[in-house]
Amino acid sequence: MFKIVSKKELAPDIARFDVEAPLIARKARAGQFVVIRVHEDGERVPLTIAAYDREKGTITLVAMRVGKSTALLSELKQGDVILDLVGPLGNPSEIEDFGKVICVGGGVGIAPVLPIAKELKSAGNYVISIIGAKTRGLVILEEEMEAVSDELHVCTDDGSYGYKGFVSGKLEEILEGSIAHNKKKKTDIARCIAIGPAIMMASIAKVTAKYDLKTIVSLNSIMVDGTGMCGACRVEVGGKTRFVCVDGPEFDAHQVDFGLLMSRQQIYCDDEGVCYGLYQEECKCKK
């Protein structure tokens, strides 16, 4: 049992939880994830670690309500417990002083970008961050991102706040600017890290490929155990089958088959709808 020591609503349907997990907090690194289960008949859900505090012995998770499992999680309050929590899983992000880096987070994907941006900054990088959401109310962790970035750009699809358009559009603008005064037409940005919905990561990969900018994405495939035991999370990277849980979750964006990733994310869409529908019915009945 893992106690929620604090909870904060970041946006409608998006909440941040600080969870007591001293052993995990001691080992966690940016880029890693945990698998949680919220009730006895519940499924195993992977969530990226958004922060960790080794002294307090807590890790931070950010989750958006999208189905039954995340709905159940979102209903937990401070003082409640998460039944099962296992980690830290996956490989940590590669952190070193690359020079100038660009961190891109889309939607709830901003949460896992935060610790990476923070560590990149500590390692001495000049960190440019781009965060985006559909609309102003859904932009999360802006202050936190601001604190770990040298430049922060906020985008909204509807233009209600900051740059109007997708993060990939803003990224292209920045990259274009970075080569404008460069005779070799080569960007001075050494690396891009992008986390968000698969479709966003795919378009980021397309943009950065044009500028020959090495790009790392963190893949959010379906998982069961999270330890390499089942292969549910398999993706193709550079034409080879890889397991996101143990070989990733971060991969070279220019090698990832995003079409396959998105296709495999759809396997249980109908089932998840059924499950969530039943749950919502149940909630109505209780009320």
Next chain:
Amino acid sequence: MMSAKDGNNKKVKKEKIPRTPMPQQDPQVRARNFEEVATGYSEEDALREASRCLQCRNPRCVKGCPVEIDIKDFIKLISEKKFEESLEKIREKNTLPAICGRVCPQEDQCEKECILGIKDDPVAIGRLERYVADREFKRLSDLDKECVYLDGKHKCTREKVAVIGSGPAGLTCAAELAKKGYRVTVFEALHKSGGVLVYGIPEFRLPKAIVQKEIDYLRSMDVDLRVNMVMGKILTLDDLFQDGYKAIFISTGAGLPYFMGIPGENLNGVYSANEYLTRSNLMKAYKFPQCDTPIMKGEKVAVVGGGNVAMDSARTALRLGAKKVYLVYRRSEAEMPARNEEIEHAREEGIDFKVLNNPVEIIGRDGWVDRLKLIKMELGEPDDSGRRRPIPIKGSEYELDVDVVIMAIGQGPNPLLTSTIPGLKLNSRGNIAADPETGKTSVRGVFAGGDIVTGAATVILAMGAGRKAAAAIDDYLRTGKW
């Protein structure tokens, strides 16, 4: 000489009682439910079967048992209706009798050695083992009690030992060490203890309530079972040693699924048997949507492989509601590694065996499995495994309409933990190199056993390894000699 002759006379008389069949659910009915297939002996059945035992002076059956249960004695106690004593007798050597009685391949072990088997059918040792264990569980649950070791008064006070992995090898090692008084902690990566007994073997072959009872019994031996602990990630072996553990037993099993490497294997609808069975067994996807984990049920399912895992997958698919389930195996039925009983059960339930067939491609439509392309095979000369090598017949390709394909072609060692241990020797397949008699590895204080050493094998072999390692750990901790 006289006594031997007497014995022979007795034997002739006893042979008249045929081996008592195992009561079973009707194949047509059971193929659609997850209830246990074999429903278990009645007391009458057990007494009749026990009476067939010749009580040999030199019982060969014991030598066939990897954990050397005193088979003759426990059967004698059954015939005397001393059922509790009988179970105690088994438990001296085997802490998981209700499990072994169900899933051990007795036909290749104790029962293979039974002298009755020469002219007649051997004594049904496994069924008797299961009977006494089940009977005791039932008796206690009727009294609203649990099965506990030494009235729950056993306290472990000796050195701390860590066991990594809570499958058959780990549980057995833990039990043996606890009996000797060592303070044992068993670390499990998943959210439930039991390893393959919980995630792999289906409910209809090994009810999870039974596994839970055996694990509760272990807990009553003062063993500390911890779940959600992915070792190598949350704690390293060095952390354990620093934390005061004096020896470590690694029994992490065969937790790496193999795929064939044919086109189409990443289509939606292709599963590793590990994933398919984990969803159904551990996550209870067969109860979806009451339980939250989904599984693709499939109308037409093809399972690739010929082992017990393949049989379990095929029979699970049927129970999930598939109209047609094919079992595709590249050799002939004679070479199938599955237990005969499992093959028999699968056939009775209506699994369509496509032997001497091998998949060459999975063909998809819009990202989903649509057809499985197979090539027919013939058998050539024996290969390294001693089995005749399957050879593809040119031009014999054909296609089967399927919507789910399950790869049950074997599992390898999961490197998650082993890759974090400096100096640990592995073999070329990635299994831990360990002494088969003691489980000693190349790292001082670290022992290993079960599938992580042998590659995917049986429950009882893993238990045997756990037992031997416990003895070696005891020896190491008493003498300090490595």
